[in-house]
Amino acid sequence: MAMTGEKTLAASCHCRNVQYTVSIPVEILPLEVHMCHCSVCRYTYGAPCCFHADLPPGIEPEFTAPSSLEKMTAYALPRSKTKTYFCSTCGCCIGGCNDTWTISTSIFDANRDDEGIWLYNSHMLPDSAPDGGLAAVFSEIDGLPLQIDDLGGRALPDVSLPKELQSNQSELRAECHCGGVSFTIARPSEEFIASSESKGWLSDVDKSKWLACMDVCDDCRLVTGTNVIAWMFVARDHITPRLPKDLCIGTAKSYRSTEGVNRVFCGDCGATVFYHCDERPNIVDVSMGILRAPEGAMAENWSVWRAGRPSWPENGLRYHAGFSHALIEGMKRWGAERGHPQEFQIP
Template sequence: MTSTSAAHLTCLCGNISVPGALLESSKLPIQLKICHCNFCRHVTGSLGMAFPPLRASPSPETLAKLTGYKESEKSTLYFCPKCGCYGFISTYQKNWFCTAGIIEQSTSSKADAVSWPNNIIKVSCHDFILDTIDGGMTPFLLNLNGRTIPTWPAAVDKSPDAKYDLAHEDILSLPQKSLKDLALPGENDYLPAKCQCGGVTLLIKRGNYTSNSPIEFSTRSLPSDPTKHLTYICACRSCRLSTGASLTPWTLVPPSSVFNGNFAAPSPSNSSLPRDFSNNENLKPVTFGHGTSDPESNPGLSMKHNWSSPDTCRSFCGVCGATVSYWCAKRPLELDLATGLFRAEEGSLARNWLEWDWGRCSFEEECVDKEMLEAWRGCAEVMKAG
């Protein structure tokens, strides 16, 4: 096992820079639960998060560089205002945690040729599974290298005699149950996507990749079902250090199919948005990429933008820090949207709207959690069965 003193906690822009010695665990990998709750998904754009405990609070100098978002009296999270990375969370009990995705090998330990493990975390259990409605990513993470992973419908019961009480067969049945009696989206229907605070609310037009569609898209990103958008996982360092998650789910959508949900909201008294906006003349497309330099772009949205390179723009919520999108000039007609923000009736995987490319992962060589990556690569059978 590798000492956590060889680790470093950081974000994409480097605003977070904390030695691994702050981690409570002295060794890697760290045994941790994966949280699938609504809050974690909507505040990161990911589909599951792990939080290693810290020995103490990050320094005042570190916290002064970050933005705090107080979700409730129980907890406050801290994200980088430059790159949007979700870095730390504190509880009302004054316990501190970091996100597992910000942990990586320090430059000095690399120079000293210190051995580095294949995994930052070792999954110990799953909780808040029922928040996902459809089971989320849990079905392919139930058995890892011979370990049967305990599963909880809500918070983990920490009493000494507690046994996990959400049977694996019940989890595997959730996808089908979630789709039962739900009508498929119509041509003029929109999938809502919203961050935790609601400052970024988007409307994503149902897929229309037919031959007579005006949408321009590369063939590599075309789904087999023309009414759905293609979804995949990325394990690259940049995505990891932007979200705090080792595996980031992205959905490829034409920018012209993404609209400003805050601008289109019917009225303050009606918080629910209808799926059909065919007769709504107030729909305004969201601006991504170079157009975001216009201060008048995207009225009502609390989006901030990090140009991680001259041609790459990552957007996030400036209030709660949720990852929103990835745009690059090399493929300006393809936008990556953070799948964890989607609010589909059928659950977190939005199967009626998305075509999941099960097992597809970009930049596998950069993944810091190989155990979960291998489970994802071999997930097609169990996930398609749902």
């Protein structure tokens, strides 16, 4: 007998100014989730990839008052009919609409424990990054192989930077999709390497690179709208232009997610840009999704990865054990192959 009825799924951003539900006919579940690695998604989310599911025609978010579409920020993708939406307060990306909705699945209360809701089935456009990004790290979830979806070779909007703004060996460019937030990162200086301030922030593997790690904590998930974000830890005086106290340059906006923690995102396109905590005032966490490293999304010419574990693995495993296991085990293998350390402590 065919199943009938609907399953109502609830979503919320970190600050809870955006809350909505979607009601899905049971017979069309599970919804297929694709992890998109294209540069458009990386530069608008600030993450290694986004986690999207397409809603069938006629099904769209039902906002819980006082939330509404009008109270969010819309970003119209250049040369496209699609608009993406994000929370104007915390920056959480909820998805986009072009006749039908594509939702960010990472902000829903439904996770792997709700059997039959989501089916993670594909890496989309992994070749958008020369190194393959996370698609090179794992190829299956819960024992099910992930398809590779190249959209049939369909061309995407050109998001390359003018040659004079591109990264080089001494400067790494970071820029969100709309270009409203852009800056460069310098390599660790000899003065920094020799100073006590560098203790714990550089690796003996290569002191010319900055430390990096994956993060699957609940707070990051709900301010980005993705299951995982990657951070590079940079001394703030190595960033140009000089960062003000609130880290807001260009079109950036700040959000105080917890006491002593400031998060920064682009107020025009929504990309996560920085994380900063009062306990380590001279170090800024830079979201690696907006880095313009020629070698790819993992920015290996600039980063030494902690490959053995992400930050807050217990959060990720509780939210979606299948994805988090794939990420953790995949990073261990990838890191061992690429010469990255399995462990280091973030001060």
